[in-house]
Amino acid sequence: MPGLLSSMTAGRGVIFTLHHVVHPSGDAFQPNRLLEISPDFLRKAILRIRARGYDIVHLGEVAERLKDPKSGRFCVLTFDDGYRDNLEIAYPVLKELDCPFTVYVATSMPDGTAELWWRVLEIVVASRAHLELKLNGTPMGFPCETPDEKYKTYEAIYWWLRSQSQDDQRSFIRDLAMLHDIDMASMVRRMAMSWDEVSVLARDSLCTIGAHTVKHFALARIDADRARAEMLNSADILESYLPERPKHFAYPYGDPGSASQREFEIARECGFETAVTTRPGVLFTEHLDHMYALPRISLNGEFQAKRYLDGFLSGVPSLAFNKGRKLNIA
Numbered sequence: 001m002p003g004l005l006s007s008m009t010a011g012r013g014v015i016f017t018l019h020h021v022v023h024p025s026g027d028a029f030q031p032n033r034l035l036e037i038s039p040d041f042l043r044k045a046i047l048r049i050r051a052r053g054y055d056i057v058h059l060g061e062v063a064e065r066l067k068d069p070k071s072g073r074f075c076v077l078t079f080d081d082g083y084r085d086n087l088e089i090a091y092p093v094l095k096e097l098d099c100p101f102t103v104y105v106a107t108s109m110p111d112g113t114a115e116l117w118w119r120v121l122e123i124v125v126a127s128r129a130h131l132e133l134k135l136n137g138t139p140m141g142f143p144c145e146t147p148d149e150k151y152k153t154y155e156a157i158y159w160w161l162r163s164q165s166q167d168d169q170r171s172f173i174r175d176l177a178m179l180h181d182i183d184m185a186s187m188v189r190r191m192a193m194s195w196d197e198v199s200v201l202a203r204d205s206l207c208t209i210g211a212h213t214v215k216h217f218a219l220a221r222i223d224a225d226r227a228r229a230e231m232l233n234s235a236d237i238l239e240s241y242l243p244e245r246p247k248h249f250a251y252p253y254g255d256p257g258s259a260s261q262r263e264f265e266i267a268r269e270c271g272f273e274t275a276v277t278t279r280p281g282v283l284f285t286e287h288l289d290h291m292y293a294l295p296r297i298s299l300n301g302e303f304q305a306k307r308y309l310d311g312f313l314s315g316v317p318s319l320a321f322n323k324g325r326k327l328n329i330a
């Protein structure tokens with residue numbers, strides 16, 4: 001622990017990961033709650049970060065900050081995927097507080113073709129008292145009457161899906177959606193920003209738009225050519241809709257099983273300036289040699305986020321890295 005303590009306090013900066021900013025709901029079953037914070041929490045977090053003497057800066061300033069030993073400590077706020085609530089709920093707060101931010105857009109989101117499989121699973125488990133599913137060809141029954149049963153069922157199927165090939169995973173979820181009358185296309189149109197909406201953010205100098213692949217696949221689990229195409233195509237598509245080609249990239253999911261040395265190398269070859277993981281950690285000068293594997297700290301889920309933020313800002317971090325992150329989709 002002393003090592004962690006001294007290294008954390010010696011950090012030069014931190015990149016925070018966020019997803020949704022929404023008004024909290026009182027539902028008992030919210031398996032994706034870890035991906036959400038409220039606008040009130042966002043506002044408080046920004047004010048506390050600044051009150052502690054951190055500058056909130058653009059992602060493009062990270063290298064300069066790390067190169068200059070005299071520059072102050074800094075934070076970067078990043079939002080993954082391209083959710084509409086980023087524009088409708090987070091943006092007014094960010095604008096009012098004059099706070100720079102980055103949105104990593106998976107292009108299938110504004111294209112309306114994204115398969116938000118974790119949300120489909122949530123809706124199905126929420127709406128049923130019992131589920132019969134065939135996993136690995138074996139019919140299985142899952143109780144989902146109480147919130148506790150729903151959480152257990154959700155976790156079991158979620159992790160089974162994460163272990164499948166991603167083509168099988170998506171095909172399973174398409175079948176599940178069809179069986180339960182869930183229209184995935186209208187779900188994406190409701191949850192994701194349109195291209196016009198992404199353009200509103202892109203035109204604001206506070207906002208940096210980064211790439212986040214096309215289909216939101218865990219890149220380490222597909223072959224290299226396909227991983228490269230996912231990265232390059234997403235940059236090409238963003239460039240075709242927006243004023244400039246994205247310089248920054250975020251690996252979907254971002255954990256070591258989803259992005260590793262091969263992907264870091266491909267991101268460099270694709271010409272990005274930075275690429276971020278969800279491996280937890282703060283930034284040191286040494287990260288100038290690892291600009292394609294930058295760590296981030298999750299600000300998802302208010303309970304978890306409070307713990308992170310308090311620890312981080314107190315200078316006596318008690319960050320339980322890797323705990324409570326199981327459902328943390330990036």
Ligand SMILES: [Zn+2]
Pocket residue numbers: 080081212216252253329330
């Ligand atoms: Zn993501």
